[in-house]
Amino acid sequence: MITPFSRMKAFAAEPTVGKSTVYPQLRRVRNSGRPNLARGVLIAIVLIYVTALIVVPVMALFPKAFSNGIGASWDAITSINALLALRLTFILAVAAVVVNTIFGIVLAMVMVRQNFWGKRFVNGIIDLPFVVSPVIVGFMFLVLFGRGGWLAPTADFIGIKVAFSWPGMMLATIFVSLPFVCRELMPVLKEMGIEHEQAAYTLGATRWQTFWRVTLPGVRRALLYGITLTFARAMGEFGAILIVGGAIAGKTETSTLFIFRSLDNRQYVAAYSTALILALISFVVLASLELVKRKQRE
Numbered sequence: 001m002i003t004p005f006s007r008m009k010a011f012a013a014e015p016t017v018g019k020s021t022v023y024p025q026l027r028r029v030r031n032s033g034r035p036n037l038a039r040g041v042l043i044a045i046v047l048i049y050v051t052a053l054i055v056v057p058v059m060a061l062f063p064k065a066f067s068n069g070i071g072a073s074w075d076a077i078t079s080i081n082a083l084l085a086l087r088l089t090f091i092l093a094v095a096a097v098v099v100n101t102i103f104g105i106v107l108a109m110v111m112v113r114q115n116f117w118g119k120r121f122v123n124g125i126i127d128l129p130f131v132v133s134p135v136i137v138g139f140m141f142l143v144l145f146g147r148g149g150w151l152a153p154t155a156d157f158i159g160i161k162v163a164f165s166w167p168g169m170m171l172a173t174i175f176v177s178l179p180f181v182c183r184e185l186m187p188v189l190k191e192m193g194i195e196h197e198q199a200a201y202t203l204g205a206t207r208w209q210t211f212w213r214v215t216l217p218g219v220r221r222a223l224l225y226g227i228t229l230t231f232a233r234a235m236g237e238f239g240a241i242l243i244v245g246g247a248i249a250g251k252t253e254t255s256t257l258f259i260f261r262s263l264d265n266r267q268y269v270a271a272y273s274t275a276l277i278l279a280l281i282s283f284v285v286l287a288s289l290e291l292v293k294r295k296q297r298e
Helices: 004-012 038-065 070-075 079-113 120-126 134-145 152-158 168-177 179-192 195-202 205-218 220-235 239-245 253-264 268-297
Strands: none
Touching: 004 070, 070 079, 070 253, 079 120, 079 168, 079 179, 079 220, 079 253, 120 205, 134 152, 134 168, 134 239, 168 220, 168 239, 179 205, 179 220, 195 205, 205 220, 220 268, 239 253, 253 268
């Protein structure tokens, strides 16, 4: 059965031409076999930099986490407060990913495809979470929803407690992780253009069909990057949720706040074990992203 998208694929297909045909001046550069000292030094600097700032700190968590044995570490990360903190961390991270993915896609498409008054201003404030301290973000939400806050009467009328509760923490987490999906999608959408979308419209596809079958597949790799960065940023948030949530154990305490409280109480095994769990979760997320990218290339 011939569909608009099958005709579009035939329309958009381009003949493959060898590089030697299009660019006869391009030739494979032969390696002279002489050692390239500058290249070796550059690689060594990069490896030392990454090892010193990423690998060594992560590896340092292991002896601290298991200083009293595996049993003590297991008891620490399976305690009620640790599990509740980890659950709240996942809830906030997933909520931030869902909200910022949906609105990030919409925001990126509007910023790239539409022209409107104040576009430069909106483009500037998108990066506001990058430059504003998370502690200030927490105070901003307290000003809005705390006692005597601007929006406190509205929240009380609706019956939702925002300050010192998980809704306020969710708003703060969404705020600090807002730019990632949008900023990853915008340059890809600009480079992709609108030719394939216009071809889909010409062949009878609706806007919704074009979005799902043309636009979204074209930006899926950038979207995966944005989702991964959003999730990682939300998992590691500390300052904003500390201020707006109050770090109430078992209620508004995330894993990062649990680590902070454990260190303050000199419960070092619990702190380092939880930090190790968060680091391993981040590693698994990044490894999964690389696996998906490799399958897409194949």
